[in-house]
Amino acid sequence: MQSPLQLFGNPIRIVLYANNNDLNIVEGDDLTKPLKESDYYILSSSEIKNSDWAQQIFEGYDNRWMQVQSDRDLNQISHVRRMLSFNDYHNSGILRITVGFADLLGNYVTYPEEDGISMRLVDGITGAVMYQRGGTDPEAANSSSYLTLKQVVPGTDFVIETWVPHDYLQKDAQRLQKIILSVCTISFVVMMLIGFLVARLSGRKMRKIITLVRAFENGSFEKRLRFRGNDEFSQIADAFNSMATNIQELISNVYVQGIRRKQAELDALQAQINPHFLYNTLSTISSLANLGETAQVTEMVKGLSKFYRLTLNEGNIVIPLVKELEQVESYMNIQRVKYVDAFIFSVDADPSILDVPVIKLILQPIVENVFKHAWYGDKITIRIEGRRLDNLIELNVIDNGVGMKPETAQSIFNVTGPESGYGLKNVNERIKLRYGDNYGLEIGSVYGGGTTVRILLPAEPAIDTDTW
Numbered sequence: 001m002q003s004p005l006q007l008f009g010n011p012i013r014i015v016l017y018a019n020n021n022d023l024n025i026v027e028g029d030d031l032t033k034p035l036k037e038s039d040y041y042i043l044s045s046s047e048i049k050n051s052d053w054a055q056q057i058f059e060g061y062d063n064r065w066m067q068v069q070s071d072r073d074l075n076q077i078s079h080v081r082r083m084l085s086f087n088d089y090h091n092s093g094i095l096r097i098t099v100g101f102a103d104l105l106g107n108y109v110t111y112p113e114e115d116g117i118s119m120r121l122v123d124g125i126t127g128a129v130m131y132q133r134g135g136t137d138p139e140a141a142n143s144s145s146y147l148t149l150k151q152v153v154p155g156t157d158f159v160i161e162t163w164v165p166h167d168y169l170q171k172d173a174q175r176l177q178k179i180i181l182s183v184c185t186i187s188f189v190v191m192m193l194i195g196f197l198v199a200r201l202s203g204r205k206m207r208k209i210i211t212l213v214r215a216f217e218n219g220s221f222e223k224r225l226r227f228r229g230n231d232e233f234s235q236i237a238d239a240f241n242s243m244a245t246n247i248q249e250l251i252s253n254v255y256v257q258g259i260r261r262k263q264a265e266l267d268a269l270q271a272q273i274n275p276h277f278l279y280n281t282l283s284t285i286s287s288l289a290n291l292g293e294t295a296q297v298t299e300m301v302k303g304l305s306k307f308y309r310l311t312l313n314e315g316n317i318v319i320p321l322v323k324e325l326e327q328v329e330s331y332m333n334i335q336r337v338k339y340v341d342a343f344i345f346s347v348d349a350d351p352s353i354l355d356v357p358v359i360k361l362i363l364q365p366i367v368e369n370v371f372k373h374a375w376y377g378d379k380i381t382i383r384i385e386g387r388r389l390d391n392l393i394e395l396n397v398i399d400n401g402v403g404m405k406p407e408t409a410q411s412i413f414n415v416t417g418p419e420s421g422y423g424l425k426n427v428n429e430r431i432k433l434r435y436g437d438n439y440g441l442e443i444g445s446v447y448g449g450g451t452t453v454r455i456l457l458p459a460e461p462a463i464d465t466d467t468w
Helices: 002-007 052-059 101-105 166-217 232-291 294-315 321-339 364-374 406-414 423-435
Strands: 012-018 039-044 063-066 076-084 091-100 118-123 129-133 146-152 158-165 318-320 343-349 357-359 380-389 392-399 440-446 450-458
Touching: 052 063, 052 076, 052 091, 076 101, 091 101, 146 166, 158 166, 166 232, 232 294, 232 321, 294 321, 318 321, 321 343, 321 357, 321 364, 321 380, 357 423, 364 380, 364 392, 364 423, 364 450, 406 423, 406 440, 423 440, 423 450
Parallel strands: 012 039, 343 380
Antiparallel strands: 012 091, 063 076, 076 091, 118 129, 118 158, 146 158, 318 357, 380 392, 392 450, 440 450
């Protein structure tokens, strides 16, 4: 009998009521006390032969779950089964296995009790209530005020009934109703407060806009609106400021006519040239430094320093021609470090034109263009010539490079794309913006026979080179 007791993890009590009086009687703990440890009994069936539950088993039920003797008081339930003889199939006794409700029902018993909720275990055949916890007896009260939930226990005749008062179900709804009402009230107050603040802030912004509009009426266009955030007023302010800026620009253009516009375009084009040469030179210096050519790096840095000192020239766009030639010479010194003796460079300029003012950086981009596009073979010759032609200054940059085809020479000033701001086109545009369409560049080239770039400039009065 000990083996079955060990198969169930919780305490159980096994009682065998035998019709055989020859069996030894085995008694365990007191049957009227709650289960604490598993135990077994062998008793005579004469002790229960007059009980109603035993008569039910002997007369009609082979086995069933029921509460017998002290089971109800101890919150226990027993599975009772009739025992048959293997020889003649006559009743040989009753086997009773008792277990506590807490062990049998598990979560149904240990689940926390809620106010007014009642849980019952009912015999589905007799309707007898075998176990009840929580709440009051729903049948004793008004059952119509309860919601009944029923669940049949698989493999048994038991039904678990849960009786939930309607008041309990409505309690959460009432609580939710109060919360919603409170939230609505608070939201209404907050919205009123926000509306007041928005109206006040909007009124302040509107007054500021009206003040600036009146200032515009009086000709004061320099004032601007500044609103934080990204609301409609900020968008109005941005549009207002943009309109004011456009009006100022239009007025400025009317007063200063076209000279300011041309100067701005000239400055923009001027700024496009300098970075291009700087990128190339710094790349060469980096390569020489990686090769450990310290002396050559020093020479190139000195040449670059002198070149940009002449280029910047304290922000002056116009310089004497002699300074422009010095600038080209600085550029060629940098190239000599890079290409050693791979080219021949010379300058032949009339001394009378050396003090004539010209816009800076008109020769160096053309010479750079020779290195980029005209050079082929081992050596190349580059020569700059300058002379006066009545009221004109003529400068020629001549090379014996690869030359250009006629269609290339004709389209050189119509180039578009990422490099359209550099080289010959850029120099030609800057000269025309500065002096007019009668001046600029002319290209003469023979494919395979070299190129001559002719520069025509006005012979403006000479300037004192000692001040430069």
